[in-house]
Every structure is written in C-alpha cells, then in structure tokens.
Amino acid sequence: MGMTMTQKILAHAAGLDSVCAGQLIEADLDLVLGNDITSPVAIKEMSKMNVNGVFHKDKIALVPDHFVPNKDIKSAEHCKCVREFAIKNQITNYFEVGEMGIEHALLPEKGLTVPGDVIIGADSHTCTYGALGAFSTGVGSTDMAAGMATGKAWFKVPSAIKFNIIGKPSKWVSGKDVILHIIGMIGVDGALYKSVEFVGPGIANLSMDDRFTIANMAIEAGGKNGIFPVDEKTIAYLKEHTTREYTIYEADDDAVYDEEYTIDLSELRPTVSFPHLPENTHTIDEIHKMEPIAVDQVVIGSCTNGRLDDLKIAAEVLKGRHVKKGMRCIVIPATQAIYLEAMELGLLRTFIEAGAVVSTPTCGPCLGGYMGILAENERCVSTTNRNFVGRMGHISSEIYLASPAVAAASAVTGKISCPCDLDEKEM
Numbered sequence: 001m002g003m004t005m006t007q008k009i010l011a012h013a014a015g016l017d018s019v020c021a022g023q024l025i026e027a028d029l030d031l032v033l034g035n036d037i038t039s040p041v042a043i044k045e046m047s048k049m050n051v052n053g054v055f056h057k058d059k060i061a062l063v064p065d066h067f068v069p070n071k072d073i074k075s076a077e078h079c080k081c082v083r084e085f086a087i088k089n090q091i092t093n094y095f096e097v098g099e100m101g102i103e104h105a106l107l108p109e110k111g112l113t114v115p116g117d118v119i120i121g122a123d124s125h126t127c128t129y130g131a132l133g134a135f136s137t138g139v140g141s142t143d144m145a146a147g148m149a150t151g152k153a154w155f156k157v158p159s160a161i162k163f164n165i166i167g168k169p170s171k172w173v174s175g176k177d178v179i180l181h182i183i184g185m186i187g188v189d190g191a192l193y194k195s196v197e198f199v200g201p202g203i204a205n206l207s208m209d210d211r212f213t214i215a216n217m218a219i220e221a222g223g224k225n226g227i228f229p230v231d232e233k234t235i236a237y238l239k240e241h242t243t244r245e246y247t248i249y250e251a252d253d254d255a256v257y258d259e260e261y262t263i264d265l266s267e268l269r270p271t272v273s274f275p276h277l278p279e280n281t282h283t284i285d286e287i288h289k290m291e292p293i294a295v296d297q298v299v300i301g302s303c304t305n306g307r308l309d310d311l312k313i314a315a316e317v318l319k320g321r322h323v324k325k326g327m328r329c330i331v332i333p334a335t336q337a338i339y340l341e342a343m344e345l346g347l348l349r350t351f352i353e354a355g356a357v358v359s360t361p362t363c364g365p366c367l368g369g370y371m372g373i374l375a376e377n378e379r380c381v382s383t384t385n386r387n388f389v390g391r392m393g394h395i396s397s398e399i400y401l402a403s404p405a406v407a408a409a410s411a412v413t414g415k416i417s418c419p420c421d422l423d424e425k426e427m
Contacts (some may be wrong), residue, residue: 111242
C-alpha cells in the first residue's frame, strides 16, 4: 500500500521503510519551536527532567512574538524566562526584539524550515511550514519540553484528505479565500487529526504566500498538518532563503486518502468567515444580499496574512483612499524584513496616508493580547485565523475573518466590502 507525502516524511524520521495511518511512531525532530507564551511552561517542565541541556542548540527556535514588545510585567517576566534559557543553552535561533517577527513568518524567512523536515512547535499554527513540503504540527508545551530535551516526539501517523487544486483565481481571490472556502465546505472538524494534502495543477497559480496562508489554517479544519508538494516556486523560495540541504517527498500513486475533493480556483469568490467559527463562511456575493454589516476595526497582519504579498494587496486597495472616519485600521508586518521592504516600497506611507496605524511585528490583537482589543459589541474584520467568542476582546465582540483585500476595502467603507465595491463606485 502506498504512502502519502506526510507518511513518507514520518517513516524516514522514524527510521522505518513504511508506516500506515494509525501507527504509533517515535520520530527524530529537525526543529522545535516555542514562543513567549508556551516556552516558559516548557522550560519549567524541562527543569523537572533528568537532562543536561537541550538536544541540539541549532535545532530549537525561540521566538517571543505574542506579547512583544512586552505589554505588562507578566509578559516581561515570560520573555525574561525565555531569554535566560536561550542564553544558558546557547540557543542559536533565539530572536530578541529587533530581530523577531511573528514566528510562522520568521522561520521560513530565516531558512530554518525546508522540505522533508519534521517540525513541532508549541503553537497550533506550526502547520504553516507544510507550504514548503515539511511535516509540521502544533503540540503542547510538555511535548515541546520533551522535544527540546531528546530531539524526538511520538506521533500517531495521520490518515489524509486530498484536495486537487485546479484553475486560476480571479482578481481579489487569494489563498485566504481558498482555505476559508475549504473550511466552510468540510467544517472545523472535517479533517480532524488528518493530513490535509494539496495537489494539482492549480497550485502553480498560488504564490508561496498563498500557500503559507492555506497551510497555516489547516488546523482550523482540525488537521494534524497541511502540506504542499515541492515545485519550481518552492525551490525558488528556498534558494532565496536557505543553503540547507533537503529531501523532496512525493505521494505514491496508490496512496490512500479518506476523502478527495476538487477545488476550482476560477470558481471561488472573496469569502468571509462570520462569528463565531471559521466554518461559518459566506461569499461576498451572499454578503451583498444581506443588510450592510458595519464594523469598528480592521486588522491586517498575523502569521496568516502579514507577509509582503498581503501588504501589497492591502496597499493597492488603500492607495488614494482613506479609512472611514471612526474606523480603526491596524496594519502589522509579520517580520522586520517584511516591515523594511514594505517601507522601501512605499507601502507604509500608503497605509499611514490612508489613516491606518502600522505596528512593529507582533501577534498582539489576533489572540486578544494587545494592539487592538475589542470592546463590548464591537466588530472587527481581521486577516487572522480564529474568530471564537472573545478571541480578540470582549465576549460580545465579533470577528469576521477575511483576506487583506476584503479587510482593506472594509476599512474604507466601514462595512464588510470587497475592492470590487470600491471600483464600481469610483470608475
């Protein structure tokens, strides 16, 4: 019986010729990731183990990004804990303020994630690195501690769902719309503990930033991981960002999948996830038939949509326009390098002239941490990944997940809108 991409990677990491869905394995790890919220817990647990330091100082990444720059004393203490641990163990990939970025944008940018890797991170959106043909998944802080100490982790080999991607997306349709469409189709538990594997000729029409977004939100469908095959765009990205050697794995022709779906990109429309679950999706055409949905705030950023392509799209919409009076529009480049390039391209000027505020890289508002907390009954259109009750602030607030294009257009109109709405009025 053939194996999927994910199963081949896990078999190699476990030193086995083959694995099958449901099998328990112990796999070698190529990278262990933690942030300023999850790492202190892992560090405390590791201190209880009878180990002398970490398994490999080059294979651990510590990225303070959730409450950084520190928002209060507690967050400062968490970061101090991580900083002292990194110094004590000579962690190569520890990123302090000024170097840091949102972890899932930073690590690929730094060349720390490559095809064939097995990566765990004490953050659920660690599945992002599947865009590069790696197996990456989120774990708890205790598993992170064990990973840092031993360089190994236990896994149950996941079964898989195949999404055959065909066609080419139309203007204003991006990776965010693709993954929101999929989650709306199969539900938040539709891929529970399964590998979500994307294949097909349409992948060539998705940028790397699109793929990072799609893999990032595989967890919102319950997936153990999301993964893309390695193609010319992947290899070009890797040449730009890393000199590490890597192994490309491809699924066998007779690999077994629990379900198979075909997604025609040409048929997709800008899609918005309504409160309070990512599966509660509506296309912009459906929204046009509803009563206008007024919003109070827009957030453009996060590990899902804070990359350069995302900022370019938002700036294209906001260029020559202005955020509606009474609205707040917060733009957060995902890394320092993205921030700098956006500045050199004039995107930051566009945002500021449009009446938006530009933040240093941080997860901040995505998890209701800071830099954009919602008050009672406020609504936010956000390019983040979750819209659970109270996720960004008050329990009565509402979050609408959308692409950077829809978020930027909504900032201009003060209601959920698509750039096509602006074009129709201004042409």
